[in-house]
Amino acid sequence: MKPAEPSNLTRDQRRERTRQVIVDAAWQLSRERGLTGWGLRDLGAQVGMRAPSLYVYFASKNALYDEMYAQGYRELRAVYESLRTGDLGAEAQVRTGARMFFQFAVADSARLQLLFLRVIPSFVPSATSYALASEVLAELSQSLRAAGVIDPAALDIWTAMLTGLATQQVSNDPGGSRWADVVDRTVDILLAGTRLA
Structure with missing residues (x-):
């Protein structure tokens, strides 16, 4: 009310x-x-x-979704900002960031769907709201570069893999830890596969 x-x-x-x-x-x-x-x-x-x-x-239900989308990305940006305040090395920051992203994503399945899946075919985020998502991606990209990940495709690989783990967790083991338990292993694979000599 x-x-x-x-x-x-x-x-x-x-x-x-x-x-x-x-x-x-x-x-x-x-x-x-x-x-x-x-x-x-x-x-x-x-x-x-x-x-x-x-x-x-x-103005419309999509305008409401847009505000929800923006709010979700402001919350995710705050998660990454809290990571920056720590005293971690570059690789540890990437690993911790992956765990934090996973926990953020699985904590709210509605938010997960709105931010990372296209479940509302008519909804497209406004330029202002999408800019918030771009800020988060830029933050992630910067963290990856600091950890020695310079493969141009790395950001796409990271977002696909981590979002995939989160959606698997929410869909197939809600409240469990099956996919949470492999986040660190996935980070190892991704770091090894996206670092270029």
């Missing part, structure tokens, strides 16, 4: 707060029913609004 608004908030702050309530409810519905298993009426009921009122905050 829409939270009670403190009286000292500006109109813009109230609007942003309501937008966040809507986004949070959309995530909740996505986790319960899947990303495409709910409509704006369901969402409106969840936040105590009529469905047409949602258009005051988001």
Whole structure:
């Protein structure tokens, strides 16, 4: 339900707060029913609004997905930023980053699908939201180069392999550790196979 608004908030702050309530409810519905298993009426009921009122905050359902996508990549960027604050060597940073990415991906299957799989055929991230994804990829690419990985295809190989492990974990062993247990081994294979002499 829409939270009670403190009286000292500006109109813009109230609007942003309501937008966040809507986004949070959309995530909740996505986790319960899947990303495409709910409509704006369901969402409106969840936040105590009529469905047409949602258009005051988001121009379309895809615009709402776009905000969810951006939020997901801001969260992933924060994961990588926390890694940078540590005192790890380059290779250890790559290994730790792989584990952190895997944990991030499997922690929320709806977020995993929205960020890394094309499960909503009509949804294409906006340039602004996609720029957040590009920042994360640039961070990963920089970490790989620092660890001696200079193969131009390395970034594509890394994202495919790590996302693949995460989707296997979520799909075939939710709550288990089957694919989590091979993340380090996968990193060994990827480091060996993507370093160029």
